[in-house]
Amino acid sequence: MSTQYSISDLAKEFDVTPRTLRFYEEKGLISPSRDGQTRSYSSADRTRLRLILRGKRLGLTLEESAEIINMYDAGAGSKKQIQTLIEKIREKQQQLLEQQKELKLMLTDLRNAEKRCLEALD
Amino acid sequence: MSTQYSISDLAKEFDVTPRTLRFYEEKGLISPSRDGQTRSYSSADRTRLRLILRGKRLGLTLEESAEIINMYDAGAGSKKQIQTLIEKIREKQQQLLEQQKELKLMLTDLRNAEKRCLEALD
DNA sequence: TTTTAGCTTTACGTTTACGTAAACGTAATA
DNA sequence: TATTACGTTTACGTAAACGTAAAGCTAAAA
Known part of the structure; x- marks a missing residue:
C-alpha cells in the first residue's frame, strides 16, 4: 500500500489542529478515504493541504484556494x-x-x- | 486651510463604505478631526487609509497594518x-x-x- | 415648507475559519 | 481491568471586519 497519513500526522506536520482538517473536509477541500471509521489521508490529500495553506499565507480565502486547487486537478x-x-x-x-x-x-x-x-x- | 475630505469623499476615492471608515476610527486606525459633529479627514488621514488598504490587499489584519503604520509615524x-x-x-x-x-x-x-x-x- | 441628501450614534446581524466541549467508540498500556 | 491516547460526530461559541437598520440632526434644493 502507498503511504497514508492519520489526521494527527498531517496536523503535526503542517502545524494545524485536527479540527482544521475536519473543517476543510466539511467544506469539500479535502476528501480523505476511510479506514473503517477513521480518516486516512493519501499523499494527494497531503498535497492539497499544502496548497490550501500556501493560499492562506497569501491571504486567499478557502474558497479561492479551492478554486485554484481544482485548476491544478x-x-x-x-x-x-x-x-x-x-x-x-x-x-x-x-x-x-x-x-x-x-x-x-x-x-x-x-x-x-x-x-x-x-x-x-x- | 489645507485640503480636508468628507467621509464620503474618501469612501468614494478608495471604494469603501463610510461604515468602513467609522469602523477604522473605532479601532483607532484613523482619527479624523471634527467639523462640529462631522468627520473631517486630513491628507495625513488619507495616507493612513491608503496604507491600511494596501495592507489588506496583502492579507494583513487591521491590527498588523496599524502596527506597520505606527512604524512610519x-x-x-x-x-x-x-x-x-x-x-x-x-x-x-x-x-x-x-x-x-x-x-x-x-x-x-x-x-x-x-x-x-x-x-x-x- | 417639505423633501432630499448627507451626516451622526447605537446596536444587532453576518460571514469566515476555526475553537471548544460534550458524549461516545476503540485499542494499547499500566 | 482501568486508564490513557486517539479517533469519531454534533453542536454551540468566538474573533475579525464589516453590513444593515433604526432614529435623529442639519442644510440645501424643490
Missing part, C-alpha cells in the same frame, strides 16, 4: 470547461502580480521607515 | 522604543519576503496549470 473536462479554467487561471495570475507590486511598495516603505529610525538614533 | 520616541520598532520592522520585512517566495511558487504552479490546460486542448 483539471486535466479532463470539455474544451469549453478548459478554456474557462484558463481564463480563471490568468485572472488569478493577474491578481497575484498586483499583489506582488503592493508587496514591493510596502517593502520599500518599510526600508525607508527603518532608515529614518536608524537616523533618529544619533 | 515613529520619528520621536526614546532610543529603546526606536530599537524595538526597528526589530519589528525587520520582522515584518522578513514576513513579507517569505510571502514573496510563496507568491512566486504559486505563480509558477499556475503557469504550469495553464500550460497543461493548453496542451489538453489538442
Whole structure:
C-alpha cells in the first residue's frame, strides 16, 4: 500500500489542529478515504493541504484556494470547461502580480521607515 | 486651510463604505478631526487609509497594518522604543519576503496549470 | 415648507475559519 | 481491568471586519 497519513500526522506536520482538517473536509477541500471509521489521508490529500495553506499565507480565502486547487486537478473536462479554467487561471495570475507590486511598495516603505529610525538614533 | 475630505469623499476615492471608515476610527486606525459633529479627514488621514488598504490587499489584519503604520509615524520616541520598532520592522520585512517566495511558487504552479490546460486542448 | 441628501450614534446581524466541549467508540498500556 | 491516547460526530461559541437598520440632526434644493 502507498503511504497514508492519520489526521494527527498531517496536523503535526503542517502545524494545524485536527479540527482544521475536519473543517476543510466539511467544506469539500479535502476528501480523505476511510479506514473503517477513521480518516486516512493519501499523499494527494497531503498535497492539497499544502496548497490550501500556501493560499492562506497569501491571504486567499478557502474558497479561492479551492478554486485554484481544482485548476491544478483539471486535466479532463470539455474544451469549453478548459478554456474557462484558463481564463480563471490568468485572472488569478493577474491578481497575484498586483499583489506582488503592493508587496514591493510596502517593502520599500518599510526600508525607508527603518532608515529614518536608524537616523533618529544619533 | 489645507485640503480636508468628507467621509464620503474618501469612501468614494478608495471604494469603501463610510461604515468602513467609522469602523477604522473605532479601532483607532484613523482619527479624523471634527467639523462640529462631522468627520473631517486630513491628507495625513488619507495616507493612513491608503496604507491600511494596501495592507489588506496583502492579507494583513487591521491590527498588523496599524502596527506597520505606527512604524512610519515613529520619528520621536526614546532610543529603546526606536530599537524595538526597528526589530519589528525587520520582522515584518522578513514576513513579507517569505510571502514573496510563496507568491512566486504559486505563480509558477499556475503557469504550469495553464500550460497543461493548453496542451489538453489538442 | 417639505423633501432630499448627507451626516451622526447605537446596536444587532453576518460571514469566515476555526475553537471548544460534550458524549461516545476503540485499542494499547499500566 | 482501568486508564490513557486517539479517533469519531454534533453542536454551540468566538474573533475579525464589516453590513444593515433604526432614529435623529442639519442644510440645501424643490
